[in-house]
Amino acid sequence: MTTRRLLLLATLAGCARAPLAPPAAVAPRRADSVAFESYVTAYLAGGRGRAATGDSLPAFLAGLAAEAPRRAARRAAEQLVELRRIDTAGLTGAQRVDWLLLESQLKRTVYDTILRTPERVPGRYLTLGDLYWRVAGVGGDRPPTERDWADVRQSLERAPQAMALGRRQLHAPPPLWTRLALSTARSYAAFLRGEYRTRLALAPDSLRGSLQLTGEQAAAALDGFAAFLQDTLAPGPDDSWAAGRAYYDWVLRDVNFLPMDAAGMIAAGRQIHEATKAALDSLAQRLRPGTPWRTLVTEMQGRHPEPGRITDAYRRHSDRVHALLQREALITIPARESLTFVPTPPQLRETYAWGGYGGITVRDSVQVGRFFVTDVVPSMTPEQVAEKLRTQNDGWIPVIALHEGYPGHHLQQVYARTNPRRVRRGGVGGNTYYGEGWALYAEHWMARVGLFDTPDAQLGQLQMRLWRTARVIIDPSLHTGAMSYEQAVRFFMDEVGLERSAAEAEVNRFTTWPTQAPSYIIGWLEIERLERDVRAALGSRFNHRQFVERVLEAGPLPPLLMRRVVLESYGLAS
Template structure:
């Protein structure tokens, strides 16, 4: 989900707060400037503002106005500092990383000066989410991201979607593509200067990604330029593309042959930081040990359900044998993307036909190949967010399909992973009523914080809630559908065990991969892609099961309170409408919305 991004992304985009320093200025005219003591006081406040405390907050007539002013300043870049360098992609520099932490500290000082006791419930919730985001921005400085993450210096992901889609880029978009291709060379040079003993796993992943980008900048992009780019831009685009392709070869060779790697498990963040994230950022009542314990409990429960279903399907076989047979029922080569599209369309029709939830209009969902930078970590599919095309919100559904360089064995393994049962469940999880619907509702939000930042525990918790909801609504039509649903839940419960274990030293990378293969029944390549992703995104993997369980608890609480008045349609629309929040804040926001229906106003918690 957008908003709750990996701590260690394999590729990176522009940091949201990287804007010029917003100039503070004195108001012109007006009686407020006439008394000398007010002039002196205001001058002092301006000086304080330069240190991170805006005078606007002091002159606000209420904490609500002060908070609104703070948010305007923050999202307009008033607190952001950036390097004086004019080099392309200067935000990738180690200096920029330090300045981001300083900027967040300045913003935190002003945020904490606001009297939260006088804020409304929604404002208080937004304040808490903002505080958590800023605390993480400050704390993450200790991770030394510019030195340790080679993948962030591969910046071509921004152009992949523009070039790969059916509609050709406009002339203006081609100019932006040319700039991105040029900037990519500068980014790789920055990486060569800054990288210092990164984790070997991340080096290998980046080498593989660079090779895929080399391929993309070869025949696929060259053909697209020759057939779709304006004549006046074509020579420059072709020249820049070839120069960047060669730069990718050099960067890949540098990573493989020259750069000294760090320790094998140096991607782990450690127990103290992991527990801090759970408590301070995600607002969860768990530490890593408790999370692992909860994971085992849910894992064993789910395995029993899976065994029971497998026995009903074929009493003579184990659940693993039944799963292996399910994997043999898959699309033919070249048919994976279409299979996802068919199931997504069927899910949308069910939502409309049964009036399960309102779908904001207009909208559409497109199916595109998973970008090269994500293929190492997205074994099946993923949601790529919404862009506006021809004034229509357009979701991007990434599909990890077969690619030409795969061997026959790799093709067979990919087809078995992308079996029809799993495709049915993933299609609704990523599309309707999963992440695509979630994002459509998020676009409607007027809450500045919630529309810009998010929580993976809400995002992925909703995805699993959608799977369960659609099961109750009759979406799963075959035994493969139901089997895949439980098999995928077993996979998600394993995540709750594995993620905290690998980051706190309780489990090695290889042990985690074997756990997925032997305990869950994943294909080896899929298991590796899973664990690769967890190394880059601590605390995200448990969010599916934990988020789903908390949403189900909230629904049951409201069902008990409302009795026959309870409507699941109202519940899901309320949940989607309050925005992307950490679970504890989400529960407060939903309870507050329901407070009037229950005949009471929910007090600030």
């Protein structure tokens, strides 16, 4: 039996399909598709479940206020009532999918008030956002425009007030989140006193003086906020970042439409994890009989780009897979798009050990994706440099390059932005089980077409699958109290072979985003299952290029809704 078959059986055995629950019984008031489209128009114009606030300084601060989540929840509750007055029997199939997606997101806005983010999340008040990319990256191929500099000045002007509000509102946050925010604040301050000042030479003369002043004021405010986080803010319990079993299970069921709870996910994860270790053992015996896979991984980690050349390596591998997709006509790549490579911003370096996808900006009608890469930085010690280089090795870089770029997240986002369904084009929900499931599916698809043609790449791809199977175990275990932070770090190190800094970055991110980490494996398996079912139904008429394009054209939907859309596009019952 193949490894892929083992993986599929291990998960799907414990994930029997549950029928999609019908909408809550509410007396229908409107029953036609025109009424639903009118609702969507109002929803998208009115803040998508959040109270619309505008872009003024008072509106900016109102969005950070302690009352903001409760205000958003009240608005979402009103929208939910209106949505449930629409009789879904009168909607098209596509509209019913959108209805279910909207309902799940509105329910989440209401439910998420229990997270108490204004008082528990210190990083919420570090609002410099795109500052680093605008000043240092900007897309990587042109200097900031005058509009960019004006936006930078506005961000710097607002930052001290946001941090002042945080000092008033924060109460007993998880100590880990305080440490992460402290590190981010210091990184921002160092940037403003270093590279930012150098880059000011590129600013227009009319703005340079005010940009220098606001930069100095923001750096001073960051120093003060860092001192507050370190010396004054009383911590909550060490593990108070845990979402808890009830919340975790609710998000799996009601937001992601998955027929499993945390306990079921952990059990499925262990089965898949063991199957993947067996596949690694088999690969090691093919590559070098008698040698454990961990030995081969250790050797692979010693092969890596030189410091400062990691980004170039990602760019080179991305170009290679892009060329393969076009040469073999494996999928349509829409016109007027590009992918640029930029440094990982300071606020993400402790949670993204390798890099990630930073979304799309439109420049001169071209959709420009930002692929951020975590390279060696000057502040690192020699030991940290060595560890980062082992992490960014020749086996992992080719896999991450396609996962984040082509045909992974970047191509996924390009397709999503042209989706004819406004709800999905607007990114409502941005479902991670679709997003990460597709990117992992892309890895295995590219393996099947022969992209990984070196032992390091083959080993790296399979070790990365083990990394993802570990996530299926660790994330629900962390948030339900079955595993401590240190146990999670050790699991990554002992079971997967990650360096400690990479393992910590992983677990740090898991604490802030419950249910996201398992989405890679679970989402991938759902797409593989869907492909098998469509192949079986179509037989010789199955066309893989058509299939992958229909998956992307479905848009950012939970797996069950994505399955419904794709099957209906083939005229198959869901």
